Amino acid sequence: MRQNRAKTSDYPKLGSFRQTTPRPLAPAPDFWPAILPPAACRTYNIHMKLIAALLAAMLPCLAASPSADKNKVLGSANAPVTIEIFIDYGCPMCKRFHQEELPLLMRDYVVSGKVRIISREFPLNIPAHKYSREAANYATAAARIGAAQYDAVANVLFQEQESWETSGKVWETVSSVLTPEQQKKVKSLVGDSSVIDEVQADVDYGTAGGINGTPTLFVEKGSKRYPATGGVLAYNLLKGLIDDLLK
Amino acid sequence: MIFSNRASRALLILRIALGVVFAYAAWVKLDTPWQLFAGAIADYKLLPEWAVNPLARSLPWAELLIGLLLITGFFLRIAATACSLLLLVFFSLMVRAYAFHMEISCGCFGPGELISWRTLLRDGSLLAVSLIVTWTSFVGRTPWSVFFPRAQRISAPL
Numbered sequence: 399m400r401q402n403r404a405k406t407s408d409y410p411k412l413g414s415f416r417q418t419t420p421r422p423l424a425p426a427p428d429f430w431p432a433i434l435p436p437a438a439c440r441t442y443n444i445h446m447k448l449i450a451a452l453l454a455a456m457l458p459c460l461a462a463s464p465s466a467d468k469n470k471v472l473g474s475a476n477a478p479v480t481i482e483i484f485i486d487y488g489c490p491m492c493k494r495f496h497q498e499e500l501p502l503l504m505r506d507y508v509v510s511g512k513v514r515i516i517s518r519e520f521p522l523n524i525p526a527h528k529y530s531r532e533a534a535n536y537a538t539a540a541a542r543i544g545a546a547q548y549d550a551v552a553n554v555l556f557q558e559q560e561s562w563e564t565s566g567k568v569w570e571t572v573s574s575v576l577t578p579e580q581q582k583k584v585k586s587l588v589g590d591s592s593v594i595d596e597v598q599a600d601v602d603y604g605t606a607g608g609i610n611g612t613p614t615l616f617v618e619k620g621s622k623r624y625p626a627t628g629g630v631l632a633y634n635l636l637k638g639l640i641d642d643l644l645k
Numbered sequence: 646m647i648f649s650n651r652a653s654r655a656l657l658i659l660r661i662a663l664g665v666v667f668a669y670a671a672w673v674k675l676d677t678p679w680q681l682f683a684g685a686i687a688d689y690k691l692l693p694e695w696a697v698n699p700l701a702r703s704l705p706w707a708e709l710l711i712g713l714l715l716i717t718g719f720f721l722r723i724a725a726t727a728c729s730l731l732l733l734v735f736f737s738l739m740v741r742a743y744a745f746h747m748e749i750s751c752g753c754f755g756p757g758e759l760i761s762w763r764t765l766l767r768d769g770s771l772l773a774v775s776l777i778v779t780w781t782s783f784v785g786r787t788p789w790s791v792f793f794p795r796a797q798r799i800s801a802p803l
Contacts (some may be wrong), residue, residue, distance in 0.1 A: 465672075608757060612750050624681055625757035631684040639680040 455458060464599040466516045467538070469545040472504065473514035479619045479643050484520035484604045485611040487533040487555040488563050496556045499633050506637065512644060517552075518600040520612050529568050534597045536572045539587035543580055550575040551584075586603050619643045660778050661727075663713030666771060667728065671709035673755040685752030689738055691740075707731075715778075725779040732772040737764055 454619075481503070485492040500515075507513035519528035519538060533555050541548035554563070554575045562571045573581050589595055604614070615626040617639060624639070631639070637639070674682050683701035686692065691701065711731070713725035735753070742749055742760050751764045752754055758764065 486701055525764070610759060626681055626684055632687060633688070635680040637683050639678045641678070642678055 399621055444538075464603050466518070467541045467548075469541040469548045470517040471518075473508040474511040475514065477508075477511055477514035477616065479513045480516065481517045481609070482518060482616040482618070484518045484600070484612055484614045485526060485536065486520055486522050486530050487552070488520065488527040488530040488559060489612045490559070492613045493559050496552070499636065503574065507640060508643045513640060518565060518604060519597045520601055520604045520609060520614070521597070522612060527563075527600075528529055529563060529566050531597070532568045533562070533572075535588050535593055536568060536584060537583045538597050539590070539592050540572070540576070540580075542587050542593065543583050543623075547576065547580055547584075565624055619644065656778065656781055659774050660718070660721075661716055662772065663728065663774050663778060664712045664717075667708050667715060668712030670754050671712060672703035673707045675709070681756040682752060685750045686755060688747070688749035688752075689742060690747075691738070693741050722779075725775065725782045726801070729772070729779045731776040732768065732775050736765075736768045736772050737759045739768060 427642040442548045456558060485496070503513065503515065508515060519533045521527060523531075525590070537548060537551050537555060540551040551572050554571055555568075558571045562568050572584065607616070615619075615631065615636075617626065617636075622643075627634075677699075677720045679701050682705070683697050686701055687694070687697045706732070707727075711724050711728050714720050715728060739751060739760055743762075743765060748759060751758045753764060753768065
């Protein structure tokens with residue numbers, strides 16, 4: 399009976415059904431063969447590829463924010479709290495923030511050097527805001543000339559929002575606050591690829607941060623960064639938040 | 646309470662999962678400045694300004710308490726009822742905001758999450774689980790035991 403019993407070694411191994419010829423080993427790294435056998439080198443290679451894939455997947459998280467145009471920054475670079483705001487010139491809530499809350503923030507925190515505000519472009523890609531991208535490009539081009547020009551263009555774009563949004567006369571609105579010389583410069587800059595890329599970099603940065611509406615504020619101090627989405631945070635709440643962070 | 650072994654195990658898992666979700670939601674809110682949660686509440690445009698701040702400060706603690714009670718099983722009927730009522734209110738408000746196309750933050754698990762069909766589905770599922778847990782804590786049998794009257798029953802704590 400015992401002799402008739404088949405031994406496990408009599409059966410072909412499971413792997414042999416799938417593959418009759420041995421698979422060639424992956425080439426070993428140059429500096430390992432002296433230390434490790436080829437099988438270990440292959441394992442090493444697989445692990446290294448996995449680590450590389452993981453690092454590549456993490457790259458968007460590790461990516462630093464695009465450098466902000468200095469003319470779009472309000473306040474001291476040494477301010478302990480930074481507010482990053484993503485705006486769309488065609489968005490009514492952004493207009494409200496710009497006209498009602500920004501002056502209060504300037505008065506209470508920016509002038510005293512406690513808060514720095516970074517404006518970022520986030521023109522929404524929706525039919526109702528079809529001229530927002532153009533407006534963002536003009537504002538960015540104006541910022542290349544100077545902070546005063548950027549402020550003037552941003553102010554007039556928000557002030558005349560309903561007008562240019564319906565008529566599409568963005569340039570007419572922007573040019574009304576610029577001198578003829580500045581108009582020439584802005585007109586030449588707006589088609590420049592660096593301006594277009596800067597706007598797109600802001601949009602990409604915002605999208606990577608999970609933004610899908612405007613205005614979106616990020617209030618940050620050190621490594622802490624808090625998003626305020628879905629509308630304008632009432633000024634008393636924003637003030638309370640900044641005061642808590644400054645403590 | 647009388648349940649089959651399998652039902653009591655499923656209910657225990659559901660109850661603890663619900664408790665963990667509530668405790669996690671509370672922890673996220675307590676870990677971020679309360680003003681952001683107050684902003685999310687204010688965006689629903691239902692409460693007067695004077696009521697928003699106290700609610701934003703107290704609600705996360707209530708959620709934490711409910712979560713811990715659900716996990717431990719103490720005062721289960723009270724905790725499960727409170728949980729269901731809270732979720733019913735949250736879900737109704739979210740459906741209302743979604744129906745009116747209000748692009749506002751849900752406020753469920755901290756700031757930065759806009760109301761969408763995903764958040765509705767998630768909160769709807771939580772509400773369904775909570776209602777099942779509440780039902781069983783009072784009635785003593787699972788809602789689906791109605792369809793399986795001959796199922797073997799043994800005594801088991803919920």
